[in-house]
C-alpha cells in the first residue's frame with residue numbers, strides 16, 4: 001500500500017492501548033500509523049496477570065502476538081519511532097518523528113502510557129517486576145500468605161497496606177518516617193494485623209530476583225517476600241499538554257466516555273488516561289477510542305447533512 005499523505009489516525013504508543021486501537025481502526029478500513037519507541041510500563045515484569053486467556057503470558061509476548069495479527073491489516077503501519085512534537089494546523093495534525101521525519105493525520109490518539117516515579121534504593125531494579133510491584137490485583141495472588149510490605153511517600157499507602165490483607169495476614173506498612181499516620185489509622189492497621197515500621201528504607205536485599213528483606217536505617221531489617229509500592233506516576237511524554245489536554249490530579253489525561261480529551265481531535269486511552277491501570281482496561285479503552293474516532297471521521301466524510309435517529 002502506498003503511504004497516505006494524510007493518515008486517518010496517528011496512534012502514539014504501541015502498548016496494549018495503542019495496538020488495540022490500531023486493530024479496531026484497521027478493521028474499520030482506516031489508515032493508521034502507530035509510532036512506538038521507548039519502554040513499556042510493565043517490561044520489567046516476567047508475566048502479566050488478570051487478562052482473560054493471557055494470564056501468565058510474558059508482556060512482550062502479548063505485544064508480539066498483537067503486532068503479528070495487525071500485519072494482516074494492510075491499512076495499518078507500525079513504525080519504531082518516537083513522536084517528538086505534534087502541532088495542529090487547520091484540520092490536520094503534523095507530527096515530527098525521530099530524525100525529523102514528518103507525518104500528517106486527521107486525528108491523534110495518545111496511548112503513551114505513564115512512567116512510575118520509583119524510589120532510588122540500591123537493589124530496587126533487580127527485584128522490580130519480580131518481587132517489587134505496584135498493583136496487588138496484578139501480582140498479589142503469586143504472593144498470597146507470604147510476607148508482604150507496602151511503601152509509598154504519602155499516608156495513602158496505609159490504604160494499600162490494608163488492601164494487602166486480602167492476600168496475606170502478614171503485612172507491614174513501611175512509612176519510612178515520611179508521614180505521620182493519624183491515630184485512627186494506626187488503630188485500624190493494628191486491628192487488622194498490619195505492622196508499622198517508621199525507619200527510612202536504605203536498600204533491598206535478597207537472593208537473585210527474590211526479595212528477602214528491606215534494610216532500614218537504625219533498625220532490624222523487615223523480612224519481606226514482596227513489596228508493593230504506591231508511588232506517583234507522570235505522563236511518559238509532553239504531547240498531552242502540547243495538544244491542549246488537561247491532566248487530572250494524579251497526572252493522567254482527562255477524557256470523556258468516548259476517550260475525547262480537551263484537545264480538539266485528540267483522544268487518549270490506556271494508562272495515560274484516567275481509569276484503572278491494567279492491560280485489559282488499556283486494551284478495552286483503545287478499542288473504545290478507536291470506535292469513537294472512526295465514527296467522528298465517518299460523520300465528517302458522509303455526504304449530506306447529519307440526520308439523527310429519534
Ligand SMILES: Cc1cc2nc3c(=O)[nH]c(=O)nc-3n(C[C@H](O)[C@H](O)[C@H](O)COP(=O)(O)OP(=O)(O)OC[C@H]3O[C@@H](n4cnc5c(N)ncnc54)[C@H](O)[C@@H]3O)c2cc1C
Pocket residue numbers: 012013014015016017018035036037038039040041042044045047048049050051081082083084111112113114116128129132133134138139236237239269270271272277278279280282
Ligand atoms: C511492574 C508492573 C507489573 C504490571 N503487571 C500487570 C499485570 O500483571 N496485569 C495488568 O493488567 N497490568 C499490569 N501492569 C500495568 C500495565 O503495564 C499497564 O496497565 C499497561 O502497560 C498499559 O498499557 P498502555 O498501552 O496504556 O501503556 P504502555 O504499555 O506503557 O505503552 C505505552 C507505549 O507508548 C510509548 N511512548 C510513549 N511516548 C511516546 C512517544 N512520544 N512516541 C512514541 N512512543 C511513545 C512508550 O514507550 C510505550 O511503548 C503492570 C505494571 C507494572 C509497572
